[in-house]
Amino acid sequence: xxxxxxxxxxxxxxxxxxxxxxxxxxxxxxxxxxxxxxxxxxxxxxxxxxxxxxxxxxxxxxxxxxxxxxxxxxxxxxxxxxxxxxxxxxxxxxxxxxxxxxxxxxxxxxxxxx
Amino acid sequence: xxxxxxxxxxxxxxxxxxxxxxxxxxxxxxxxxxxxxxxxxxxxxxxxxxxxxxxxxxxxxxxxxxxxxxxxxxxxxxxxxxxxxxxxxxxxxxxxxxxxxxxxxxxxxxxxxxxxxxxxxxxxxxxxxxxxxxxxxxxxxxxxxxxxxxxxxxxxxxxxxxxxxxxxxxxxxxxxxxxxxxxxxxxxxxxxxxxxxxxxxxxxxxxxxxxxxxxxxxxxxxxxx
Numbered sequence: 001x002x003x004x005x006x007x008x009x010x011x012x013x014x015x016x017x018x019x020x021x022x023x024x025x026x027x028x029x030x031x032x033x034x035x036x037x038x039x040x041x042x043x044x045x046x047x048x049x050x051x052x053x054x055x056x057x058x059x060x061x062x063x064x065x066x067x068x069x070x071x072x073x074x075x076x077x078x079x080x081x082x083x084x085x086x087x088x089x090x091x092x093x094x095x096x097x098x099x100x101x102x103x104x105x106x107x108x109x110x111x112x113x114x
Numbered sequence: 115x116x117x118x119x120x121x122x123x124x125x126x127x128x129x130x131x132x133x134x135x136x137x138x139x140x141x142x143x144x145x146x147x148x149x150x151x152x153x154x155x156x157x158x159x160x161x162x163x164x165x166x167x168x169x170x171x172x173x174x175x176x177x178x179x180x181x182x183x184x185x186x187x188x189x190x191x192x193x194x195x196x197x198x199x200x201x202x203x204x205x206x207x208x209x210x211x212x213x214x215x216x217x218x219x220x221x222x223x224x225x226x227x228x229x230x231x232x233x234x235x236x237x238x239x240x241x242x243x244x245x246x247x248x249x250x251x252x253x254x255x256x257x258x259x260x261x262x263x264x265x266x267x268x269x270x271x272x273x274x275x276x277x278x279x280x281x282x283x284x285x286x287x288x289x290x291x292x293x294x295x296x297x298x299x300x301x302x303x304x305x306x307x308x309x310x311x312x313x314x315x316x317x318x319x320x321x322x323x324x325x326x327x328x329x330x331x332x333x334x335x336x337x338x339x
Binding site: 002005006009010012013017021023027031036037038039085086087088089095096097098100105106107108109110111112113114 | 121122123124125126127128129130131132133134135212213214216244245247248249270273274275277278305306307308309310
């Protein structure tokens with residue numbers, strides 16, 4: 001259960017950004033969450049409400065966009081988005097790869113407010 | 115009179131939520147590199163044999179190298195006391211309720227250390243196969259431990275930590291037969307999330323595979339500096 005720690009980091013980052021942009025309130029936060037981020041979406045949503053208490057973010061909506069695993073296969077030299085995170089294999093060549101292009105992010109990428 | 119409606123603004127950010135940890139980890143990595151300290155971050159579930167293996171590794175490395183260990187637990191200093199038997203410098207990090215170690219905890223723990231005097235630093239993470247995967251500690255390599263007694267499908271259940279690790283160690287290999295451990299399906303479940311991963315098989319109790327693991331570490335350290 002490290003989602004509460006992640007939620008506090010997320011809120012801290014959002015508060016800093018809101019202040020820099022002179023927001024009086026924040027309506028929504030958009031977060032990219034990779035399937036290989038090690039973060040459970042539901043736990044993060046639950047922790048988010050606790051972490052926002054008493055901050056400018058309180059009451060804002062947390063919108064989570066789940067990012068599937070995107071790999072590069074050096075055999076066929078192509079990129080693939082995998083339907084399931086494991087096995088980490090090229091669906092065409094059936095060869096495993098270490099080259100993960102997307103799917104590990106825990107990234108705050110948008111703040112909506114005014 | 116028309117009322118001005120304020121449209122909500124959208125600000126693009128694109129920042130890693132764990133940015134602060136990542137920046138600090140990068141600084142730590144730079145310091146370790148400059149002082150030539152090879153850092154190993156060890157993760158596993160509770161009871162897989164991290165402390166037993168580490169005690170053995172510290173004991174065998176100490177005659178030739180300056181070694182130290184940081185050990186993370188929610189509570190107690192028991193593991194630090196066990197590791198101290200090796201004669202190495204050991205410091206316990208008690209995290210309270212936190213289920214993983216963060217770069218800040220590492221920085222705080224080594225504050226008064228002379229890194230110049232160190233060759234190896236081992237970080238025994240909190241026993242947990244989920245949370246430590248998200249936190250970079252500035253290590254050279256991350257090692258994930260699985261024990262034969264946990265069953266062969268453990269790596270399949272925790273693909274994220276396997277993928278985030280560089281090396282896997284299968285511990286308690288002397289018990290493999292007794293617990294009907296299926297090695298082939300263990301390797302398959304490792305390769306599902308981390309193809310071509312290097313795996314060491316060890317038993318600290320029966321002295322199997324430990325020297326190979328140590329030789330590997332010494333070699334890697336030489337390559338790094």
